[in-house]
Amino acid sequence: MSDSDKPHKPSLKTLQTRPMQRNMTMTRMGVGAGMRAAGHGLGNLFRSADQREQANKAFVIREVQHFVDQLGQLKGSVMKAGQMLSLYGQYFMPPEAVEILQSLQDDTVHVDWSVVEPVVRSTLGEARLSKLHIDPQPIAAASLGQAHVAQLDGDARTLCIKIRYPGVDGAIDSDMRTIGRLLSLGQFIPEHLSPQALLDEIREMLHREVDYAHEARMTRIFRQRLADDPRFIVPELIDDYCTDALILMSFEHGESLKSQAVRTLSQTQRNALGRAFFELFCSEFFDWHLVQTDPHYGNYRIRLEDAQAPRIVLLDFGATRAFPPEFVRAYARILRGGIERDPQAVIDGACGIGLMEARFPEPVKMDFYRMICQIMEPFCADHDDVRPEMFLADGAYRWAQGDVFVEAGKLLSRAAASVHFKMPPREIIFLHRRLAGVYMLLGHLGCELDMRPQLNAALARVLEA
Structure with a gap:
């Protein structure tokens, strides 16, 4: 859609931003969640182990759907928190539940x-x-x-x-306390994972965005x-x-990324846009240590002018966060290890950012290594363990057919069941949010690009300085 007039939507005449009002709404949600959890737990007493596993999955999916239905009626931090939970949910929720959380989109009714x-x-x-x-x-x-x-x-x-919106800044802390109670009652998070670090990070991010x-x-x-x-x-x-x-x-x-005008650009033009998006990410993370972590398509526009190549309009820098140099360096070791198929480099980098510990069992370490190799597929055309059909003869990756983050998510879901699984550091969550966004943008544009030189140059700037 271009920036032409959009159809008007009904507007909200009032905002429910006072803590007491919002707490009453979410307290009702909590009471219902507690009653349903009690009934579910009682039912599990009469189920076999396999039946319990299936019943637990179905219960989480139903509760997340109910959670989303209720949050969708509220503006402010509760809706935004629900969106952010979808980022963390991929580490411990069924994929169906994560998909439901992702339905809480920002394109909502205006006030x-x-x-x-x-x-x-x-x-x-x-x-x-x-x-x-x-x-x-x-x-x-x-x-x-x-x-x-x-x-x-x-x-x-x-x-x-x-x-x-008036009052949304003052409602954040109260909203997050209430959401914490709802998560516990709804049994969304496995018992061996504490939600507090997750909620603290979302709270910090929300304060930054308002x-x-x-x-x-x-x-x-x-x-x-x-x-x-x-x-x-x-x-x-x-x-x-x-x-x-x-x-x-x-x-x-500018034009929306989803507009017909952008979709019908030539392959050369779309490749140039994809290269620009990827190189911007490399500059932000590896050089500036400052990343705009929200890759929502609405944060970009494409300026189309007859006399110039298409240009990218960048909008909304509220989710920008800094990354410590030591984290950038450790993560660069992980990526280079994945490209070079060096398990020890990947594990050393993971330990350097607190994602793993040296004492972890070898199978746990190798699961993480395989996940990184999966994410690095677009940069590994010369390796025998990648899908050859994903690459053109010149080494360009077929980004539109890429599904590396989907496959990596499956590995993560299995890993989350391990007692050794640790909630990833906050930096990883938001970095992967943006990195996955870059992959999706290149896929959406149908890019056919070999970005190995750009990534290798960025890694060298960090690791060989």
Whole structure:
């Protein structure tokens, strides 16, 4: 879809952001979950081991569906937390349950202008607001805020203002405590895994995403670092109108990645876009140690202009997070080990980031090694253990046919049953979120690319510096 007018959706006239209101809603969810869990546990007393395994899987799937149905009615951190749980859920939930969690999308119903207008007025004050003219109909809505087209006196450009929903920042801590109770009652998480680290990470991420001052800082950094790369466009901020609750920036038009105009680009053009996406990821992680970890398709637009090659518009830097240099170096060892089929390098790197321990049994280590080899398939055309049909004669990978993260997920699901399984470090979760997003983007674009030189060069910059 291009940036032309979108059909209007019904708007919410009120937001349920007060902790007491939200807690009452989720308390009702919790009571129901507890009763269903008790009934399920009673039923298991009369089931065989195989029957219990199947019944437990079916129970989790039903509970996750109920969880999603309820969260879908609430804005703010609970919906966003549900989305984030899908990232972690792949490590311990049935694939069917993860798919249900992933249905909590950000393209949600918007709230009425009367709800967000007070945020703009109180944040900017009358003097600044008198110069700003905002279209009350939003152009995009998400779980934590929405965006509107705007005009500023003395500025001929079309602008975009992103506004945080009132009260969502203050509801995060209460929401996460309630979700923790629901997860325990719903028995979503295996007993040997503590959900607290998971919930702490989601809480931290949510506070970061509702801090628009943080997002503005990240936007400036990316705009500065990509200023000399003509393949990318980053919005320009209007600094006098950026606060912790709203951001005013240039409106950057472009086509959706899913639009017909992008799908019908030539193979050469789509390959060039895919190369740009991959090289951007390498720059972010290996060079800058600063990664925009949300690969949602809505965060990208493709600028199509007759006189220039297609360009990528980058939007929404709220999920940007820093990675410690020692983590980047250890992860680079893992990737190089996977490319070179060096199990010890992979295991050493995994121990270096706290994902494994040297005392783990050899089969556990080798399961992890095989998972990394699976993820590295696109960069291993010369190895005998990869699928030859995935590569063209020149070594280019057929990204549209790639399913390496799906296959790796199957290995993870089996590994999660082990008593040696550890919840991956928070950095891994969000890094793999973005890396999987890059793979999916290249697949969506139907790229046929050999990206080994780019990845090997990035690894060398880290490991041979």
